[in-house]
Amino acid sequence: MTAQNPIVFQIENLNLFYGEKQALKEISIAIYEKEVTALIGPSGCGKSTFLRVLNRMNDLIDSCHITGNVTYHDQDIYQPKTDVNGLRKSVGMVFQKPNPFPMSIQDNLIYGPKCQGIRDRFLLKQIVEQSLKQAALWDEVKDRLKESALALSGGQQQRLCIARTIAMKPEVILMDEPTSALDPVATAKIEDLISSLKQDYTIIIVTHNMQQAARISDKTAFFLMGELIEYGDANQLFSTPENKKTEEYITGRFG
Amino acid sequence: MSRINTTLRSKKILIDQFAHQGLKTLALLSASFIFLIGSVILVKGLTPFLTDNDGLGRVGLIPFITGNVWLIDPTFQSSLYSVGFLIITTLYIVFLSLLISFPVGVLTALFIAKIAPKKLAECFRSVVEILASIPSIIYGLFGAGFILKIVYQMSQLVGVQSKGGNSVLSTVIILALMTIPTITTVSEVAIRSVDQRLIEGSLALGASFTQTNFKVVLTAAKSGIFTAAILGVGRALGEATAVSLVAGGRRSGLSFDLLDTTATLTTTMLEGMKESQGLDYNIRFSVGMVLLVVILITNFLLNLIKRKVGKIHVK
Numbered sequence: 001m002t003a004q005n006p007i008v009f010q011i012e013n014l015n016l017f018y019g020e021k022q023a024l025k026e027i028s029i030a031i032y033e034k035e036v037t038a039l040i041g042p043s044g045c046g047k048s049t050f051l052r053v054l055n056r057m058n059d060l061i062d063s064c065h066i067t068g069n070v071t072y073h074d075q076d077i078y079q080p081k082t083d084v085n086g087l088r089k090s091v092g093m094v095f096q097k098p099n100p101f102p103m104s105i106q107d108n109l110i111y112g113p114k115c116q117g118i119r120d121r122f123l124l125k126q127i128v129e130q131s132l133k134q135a136a137l138w139d140e141v142k143d144r145l146k147e148s149a150l151a152l153s154g155g156q157q158q159r160l161c162i163a164r165t166i167a168m169k170p171e172v173i174l175m176d177e178p179t180s181a182l183d184p185v186a187t188a189k190i191e192d193l194i195s196s197l198k199q200d201y202t203i204i205i206v207t208h209n210m211q212q213a214a215r216i217s218d219k220t221a222f223f224l225m226g227e228l229i230e231y232g233d234a235n236q237l238f239s240t241p242e243n244k245k246t247e248e249y250i251t252g253r254f255g
Numbered sequence: 256m257s258r259i260n261t262t263l264r265s266k267k268i269l270i271d272q273f274a275h276q277g278l279k280t281l282a283l284l285s286a287s288f289i290f291l292i293g294s295v296i297l298v299k300g301l302t303p304f305l306t307d308n309d310g311l312g313r314v315g316l317i318p319f320i321t322g323n324v325w326l327i328d329p330t331f332q333s334s335l336y337s338v339g340f341l342i343i344t345t346l347y348i349v350f351l352s353l354l355i356s357f358p359v360g361v362l363t364a365l366f367i368a369k370i371a372p373k374k375l376a377e378c379f380r381s382v383v384e385i386l387a388s389i390p391s392i393i394y395g396l397f398g399a400g401f402i403l404k405i406v407y408q409m410s411q412l413v414g415v416q417s418k419g420g421n422s423v424l425s426t427v428i429i430l431a432l433m434t435i436p437t438i439t440t441v442s443e444v445a446i447r448s449v450d451q452r453l454i455e456g457s458l459a460l461g462a463s464f465t466q467t468n469f470k471v472v473l474t475a476a477k478s479g480i481f482t483a484a485i486l487g488v489g490r491a492l493g494e495a496t497a498v499s500l501v502a503g504g505r506r507s508g509l510s511f512d513l514l515d516t517t518a519t520l521t522t523t524m525l526e527g528m529k530e531s532q533g534l535d536y537n538i539r540f541s542v543g544m545v546l547l548v549v550i551l552i553t554n555f556l557l558n559l560i561k562r563k564v565g566k567i568h569v570k
Contacts, residue, residue: 089460097458102477111470
């Protein structure tokens, strides 16, 4: 086995509750730098909930509370003094349905940096160009940066949302089923993009689509009923799963 | 097929047809009122310009619209009725009141919709609803009994002789108070219906709640907030009762001075009406015509701006 990349997220004995209902049970997992980690499992298995633990998006739900340890570079992100906005700046998120702001393409991209207090026009212009290039969208939109982002196609909107996340220069990008609302052509583009982004970013992606997980991920985690059933190298998990439930799921016998 | 009860079926069809025709008649009836109102205002309102008004002389349309004086006295000449200065003061006062009510209303709406804890929000929402349902005469009495006194004291302080506080300022304050509930209610609905996914998108970029509220939520609700402003302007333009209690009934001359007396199209229509016929009576319908035209034009212009503002970034 080759040497492991450094660990970014270390999660130990994580339990998550919505009120009384337990949504995640005793999850322990390590996420490695500059890899694509795919989270798979049937609907309601807790994979999206787990993703939202990592940038504390679950904070928006009043009844949600957790126990256990979630550390990001050895720092407990659930301490009271955690700078949540700072965390979300380094751990970006792309959502299931493209959610560009009702503004121009350019304003969508500089929104985040501006919220961090960046005012320098030249720098902002640079950020726009760089992040669009990285998200493979520059050639399609460079002549209409001032037009509404809502006029873009669904696939372009999703790449814009990825670009918007990249504009924050994050370390990790969380993706919550980013292609589930897109057609196959747009999906293929996003998958190519994910593979190229891997060089610079750690990517954690929730997906319904097992072929997608097999195609793009380095490591895959299989969730079922709030539990982490199996986690390992994607090749191995898809070819010779250790757990019987994993095998049943990936061969399509349930889910 | 024989199992279907044909009598029952034909009875249902009959009821459907009856309901359809009945509702159509009702709808036509209410719609026809617009023609009725329009024609009454038009016929009465045009009389001063078309007849010699029982010997007082024909009113000239152009002098009427552009003039600078309004004198109530049927024995006076017809040339002494004009509304030019009233059109301008009306727009001026409505604009000033919007300067207060728009920011206050929108920010209150933002607080209720996004910031206040649920129970407090419920409480504020009911208060705003109550404010919206208070009759305008009550606002007027409050204005006469309270705001006039304050404005009067204030003008004393700065050494201006104001007529008991009857002034542009008092009128603007009353109109602002009356339009805040309208603007708050309508923009709150717009703010609440902003897609939660946009809010999550903003927070996920590391933006704070305040940044999200001001930059994403208000931007996304822009179109609805503009509608709120249009409705607010509508209410302010049409308000008569409360305003006539604090405006001071100015009779001539344009004055933008905040502490000077003033008058609007509506107060002028209302004040000093004694007869139920003749020039002094009919001329008020002419003012009503002018008010309707002013409202139509204002609405048209505001909608034009709204479309331009909303076009680029809102679907």
